[in-house]
Amino acid sequence: MKFLKKIALLVVALIAFAPASAMANDNYDIKIIKGSNINLVSQASRVPVLIQNNYDTDVRVLVHVSTSNLRVRLPQTTSVVVAANSTVNAVIPVQAVANGEVELTVWLTSFSGVRLGPDTVVTMHVIGNAEAIALGSLGGLVLILLLVGSIRMLRRRKLA
Numbered sequence: 001m002k003f004l005k006k007i008a009l010l011v012v013a014l015i016a017f018a019p020a021s022a023m024a025n026d027n028y029d030i031k032i033i034k035g036s037n038i039n040l041v042s043q044a045s046r047v048p049v050l051i052q053n054n055y056d057t058d059v060r061v062l063v064h065v066s067t068s069n070l071r072v073r074l075p076q077t078t079s080v081v082v083a084a085n086s087t088v089n090a091v092i093p094v095q096a097v098a099n100g101e102v103e104l105t106v107w108l109t110s111f112s113g114v115r116l117g118p119d120t121v122v123t124m125h126v127i128g129n130a131e132a133i134a135l136g137s138l139g140g141l142v143l144i145l146l147l148v149g150s151i152r153m154l155r156r157r158k159l160a
Contacts, residue, residue, distance in 0.1 A: 002044070012139055026146050028116045028117050029053070029055050030051065030053045030054065030061065030082065030116055030117065031051070031052055031117045032117065032120040033051060033052050034050065034122070035122065037083075038122060038125070038127065039142070040096055040124055040125065040127065041127045043095065044094070045094055045096075046091040046092060046093055047065075047092045047094050047104070047124070048090070049090045050087060050089055050090070050104055051063070051087065051089075051090055051108065051160075052086075053083065053084065053086060053088070054085060055084060055085070057083050057084050057156070059081070059084075060081045061079075061082065061108045061116060062080075062086075062108065062111065063077065063080055063090050063106065064077050064108070064109060065092055067103070068102055068103040068104075069100070070097060070098075071096070071097055071098040071100050072097060072102050072104075072126060074092055074104075075092065075093065078092050096129065098125075098126070099126055099127055100125075100126055101123065101125055102124045102125075102126055103121055104121070104123075104124055105120070106119065106120045106121075123139065127133050
């Protein structure tokens with residue numbers, strides 16, 4: 001019985017005086033580097049996510065992304081291999097559904113599901129039909145120039 005009490009006291013002492021970094025396993029050397037705001041001006045594109053690996057070995061992680069609303073469509077996870085002591089630009093395919101502002105919450109996990117570091121929030125401005133607007137405007141301008149040129153040519157024929 002005395003032996004069990006001594007072991008219990010030893011365990012309590014170890015837990016009480018252990019450093020906080022040894023107790024919490026959330027201090028990882030792989031993290032997402034927050035970038036600037038993103039402007040999405042097409043129906044489909046790829047969003048860059050910068051991942052830094054400070055370990056001496058390659059690390060394979062899953063990049064998870066969730067949205068604040070349904071203005072964009074994207075995959076739930078993307079697998080990325082980050083080389084040792086380097087930074088990789090992971091690209092996540094995105095499809096625009098509607099125009100507006102979207103906040104993307106990005107986080108990393110291992111393949112076993114352990115969360116690696118804190119979440120990162122990236123703001124994205126979506127203008128999904130910008131290409132169509134630009135092409136329509138250019139086409140309208142060409143039609144106006146053709147119409148004005150034709151009218152000028154017909155007036156010159158009448159005068160001559």
